[in-house]
Every structure is written in structure tokens, then in C-alpha cells.
Amino acid sequence: MIFASMKKNGAILTAFALVTTGSVALVQQLTAPRIEAQEKNHLMQTLTQVIPTSKYNNQLYLDCVESSAPELGPNGPHRIYRAKLDEKPVALLVQHITPEGYSGNINILTAVYNNASIAGVRITQHKETPGLGDKVEIKKADWVLSFNGQQVTSENDSRFNVKKDGGEFDQFTGATITPRAVVKSVRAATWYAHQNFDALFAQDNLCQQETL
Structure with a gap:
């Protein structure tokens, strides 16, 4: 039973x-x-935020390569989108990660011209403290816009630090770790893109292959 x-x-x-x-x-x-x-759709919107649409005429999300370079952080390979104007190279839109955020990884998208100047930066994912570290996000503050037009002149460009460390970028009251991590990562990713600009544009298009 x-x-x-x-x-x-x-x-x-x-x-x-x-x-x-x-x-x-x-x-x-x-x-x-x-x-x-x-x-x-979210990817397309983010890509168009970091570089003026007048600078390119290809579909960004359909033109990309990948890299596992240490300058781009952990969890690679990282995707790099290529902006072109009439098939001529214009900029690289680099996805990179800093593991040095206060609450862990911060995912970043940085658009870089050939001369190592920055078209724009956006934070695409983070777990930073609301009201403090989350000011790196464009929806919370305009701090990230301070990268626009800045140029990295060397691998260790001292200007690319927060002011507390002798650089030119503001830190947040009560939250220095987060902006410090972002600035450092943007500098490294920008210099990497600059140093490998032609080589990255010469690689086969992985995004186009995905749509075939």
C-alpha cells in the first residue's frame, strides 16, 4: 500500500x-x-550615441571584428565595431570591460578615431552604487561626456586620471573608485585602438558573416 x-x-x-x-x-x-x-535595437541605439551619424554611412552593427587584447579587460573576446564613410575607415567602436569598479565589472563602449581622439563613451552595464558610482551612466549624469574630443597621447597619458590622482577628470563625492576605473579603462582601450587601427580594419568582417 x-x-x-x-x-x-x-x-x-x-x-x-x-x-x-x-x-x-x-x-x-x-x-x-x-x-x-x-x-x-539597444545595441544600434548605443552605437549611434558614441559617434555622430554624419561621420559614417555604413551600418555599424553589421561591421565588426573581435579582440582578446588584455587592454580591453576580462571576459574576451571583445567586439569592436567599425565606422566607415564611403568604405573608408573612420573610427573603431570598442567594447571593453574594467574589473576595477567598486561593485565589480563595468562594461564600456568607446569610439576612437585614428588619431587616438575619442568621439564618445557610454557605460553599457554596471552594478555601481545608486546615487554614487552610477553617475558614470549617461541617464544619471553627464560626466561621461567629458571624454568627448579628448585625445590619448601615450599609453600612460597622465591626463587620463581623476583629479585626485593628478589627472583631468572629475571624481564623484564619496565615490572615486568608479570614475577612476572607467578613466583608466577608456585610456587603455583608446590607445589599443589607435595602435591597431589599420590592422583591425584589415580583418574579416565577423558581423556580416553572422547574417549570411
Whole structure:
């Protein structure tokens, strides 16, 4: 009697597990295209924020290469989008990560011209403290706009530090770690893009291959 009851309950639990697993898989399958479309739309919007649309006429999200260079941080390879005007190289839009944020990794997108000047920077993902470190995000403050037009002149350009460290970039009251990490990462990514500009444009287009 007891064994029969246990067997019956086990069968019910198994059936419930199968139904639940199937439902989750079905939901994922149905929502995957919508999520992919939303991610693509967000990417396109972010790419257009860091470089003026008058500077290029190719579709940025369809032209990219990848790099695992240490200057771009952990979790590589990192994607680098290429801006062109009439098929001529204009800028590299570099995705990079700094692991030195107060609350962990900060994902960054930096657009770099050939002369190592910066078209724009955006923070694409972070877990920094609300009201303090999250001021690196454009929705919270305009601090990130201070990179616009700045030029990195060397690998260790001392201007690319927060003012507390002798540089030119503001830190936040009560939160120096976050802006320090971002400035350092932007400097490294910009110099990498400058030093490898022609080589990165010479590589095969990975994004175009993904659409074939």
C-alpha cells in the first residue's frame, strides 16, 4: 500500500516536472526572437550615441571584428565595431570591460578615431552604487561626456586620471573608485585602438558573416 502510494506520487511529480520543463522551454523559444530584436535595437541605439551619424554611412552593427587584447579587460573576446564613410575607415567602436569598479565589472563602449581622439563613451552595464558610482551612466549624469574630443597621447597619458590622482577628470563625492576605473579603462582601450587601427580594419568582417 505504502509503496503503491509512493509510486503514484513519484509518477505525479515526474509528470509535473516534465510539464514545467516543457513550458519553460516553450516560453524561451517563443520569447527568444523578441529578446534578440530588443538587444539588437539597444545595441544600434548605443552605437549611434558614441559617434555622430554624419561621420559614417555604413551600418555599424553589421561591421565588426573581435579582440582578446588584455587592454580591453576580462571576459574576451571583445567586439569592436567599425565606422566607415564611403568604405573608408573612420573610427573603431570598442567594447571593453574594467574589473576595477567598486561593485565589480563595468562594461564600456568607446569610439576612437585614428588619431587616438575619442568621439564618445557610454557605460553599457554596471552594478555601481545608486546615487554614487552610477553617475558614470549617461541617464544619471553627464560626466561621461567629458571624454568627448579628448585625445590619448601615450599609453600612460597622465591626463587620463581623476583629479585626485593628478589627472583631468572629475571624481564623484564619496565615490572615486568608479570614475577612476572607467578613466583608466577608456585610456587603455583608446590607445589599443589607435595602435591597431589599420590592422583591425584589415580583418574579416565577423558581423556580416553572422547574417549570411
